[in-house]
Amino acid sequence: xxxxxxxxxxxxxxxxxxxxxxxxxxxxxxxxxxxxxxxxxxxxxxxxxxxxxxxxxxxxxxxxxxxxxxxxxxxxxxxxxxxxxxxxxxxxxxxxxxxxxxxxxxxxxxxxxxxxxxxxxxxxxxxxxxxxxxxxxxxxxxxxxxxxxxxxxxxxxxxxxxxxxxxxxxxxxxxxxxxxxxxxxxxxxxxxxxxxxxxxxxxxxxxxxxxxxxxxxxxxxxxxxxx
Ligand SMILES: Cc1cc2nc3c(=O)[nH]c(=O)nc-3n(C[C@H](O)[C@H](O)[C@H](O)COP(=O)(O)O)c2cc1C
Numbered sequence: 625x626x627x628x629x630x631x632x633x634x635x636x637x638x639x640x641x642x643x644x645x646x647x648x649x650x651x652x653x654x655x656x657x658x659x660x661x662x663x664x665x666x667x668x669x670x671x672x673x674x675x676x677x678x679x680x681x682x683x684x685x686x687x688x689x690x691x692x693x694x695x696x697x698x699x700x701x702x703x704x705x706x707x708x709x710x711x712x713x714x715x716x717x718x719x720x721x722x723x724x725x726x727x728x729x730x731x732x733x734x735x736x737x738x739x740x741x742x743x744x745x746x747x748x749x750x751x752x753x754x755x756x757x758x759x760x761x762x763x764x765x766x767x768x769x770x771x772x773x774x775x776x777x778x779x780x781x782x783x784x785x786x787x788x789x790x791x792x793x794x795x796x797x798x799x800x801x802x803x804x805x806x807x808x809x810x811x812x813x814x815x816x817x818x819x820x821x822x823x824x825x826x827x828x829x830x831x832x833x834x835x836x837x838x839x840x841x842x843x844x845x846x847x848x849x850x851x
Contacts, residue, residue: 627740629656630834631732631771633764636664637746637783639808640672641700641819645827646745647691651718652708653836658732658739659687659722660764664748673699680724687720704818709839725762732767741777741834742767746808749784749791755803756794768803778803779833781826804833814841 630650634643643665650657661677669675675694678686695705723730731737744751744764751764760766771778780803784791795805810816810825828840 627738628654629658629737629739631658631660631739631742631767633660633662633742633744633747633751633767634665634677635662635744635746635748635751635764636668637748638668638672639746639781639783640665640669640675641695641703641823642781642808642826643745644673644691644695644700645705645820645823646743646830647720648695649708649827649831649838649840650834650836651688651691651720653718653831653838655718655836657718657720658730658767659720660725660732660767661722662725662748662751662762662764664750665746673697678722680722680727682722684720687722702819703823704820705823706820723763725764727763728766730763730767733763733770735770735774739771739776741779742771743779743781743830743834744768745779745781745830747780747782749782749794752780752782752791752798753794755780756797772798772801772803775802777834779806779830780804781806781808781830783808806830806833813844 632647666677673694678690754765755768758769760769768778799805808826810822816822824840831838
């Protein structure tokens, strides 16, 4: 466990591709991923990318292969993702350790396990609500609770529209408690040509907040003229 360790939770909001692309980039940056996937996230992935997450206990190599395979698969390959900048020299060199949602004995359930932060991408309204109330009814919610109490970065990537007052208040409460609310809302000022450009817009902002170097996007003020 070290500052190179990042918790990635994937829940059942729409946007499985954000999670896979984020995982790919974190691995390319050499991060050790502590991964928790909710049951609903498995359903959404099957629907959106016609793919399955491996069972818990699957090796890091198999998780990495699944991520690469799905991003190169029949649906996502049409979206135009580019390989991570580091992949030529060293294909994904981080690691994946996956936990079941009820595995409360996992290190990430404790504040003594050091991480550089946690991201929930995508984050369902259900999980967001549970974290906002401190429910801790599964490992994802417990790990998020730990990141808040330890005052470590917690990035939530919710997706829903429109938003009810209850959902807005939950987000306000979490923001006040120290979480970063980063809805999957890509901009269009970089003139996206492919679906990958929209996904990468959001993933780049998440990586920025986790202080992970990347070359996914030109930064505003640094990009060449578009005209
Ligand atoms: C195909 C599909 C898409 C969904 N999209 C969303 C969504 O965008 N946002 C959301 O909050 N819930 C969405 N849901 C509903 C959640 O999956 C559901 O509320 C679930 O209980 C969330 O559980 P979890 O937080 O443990 O993953 C979707 C469900 C399915 C099957």
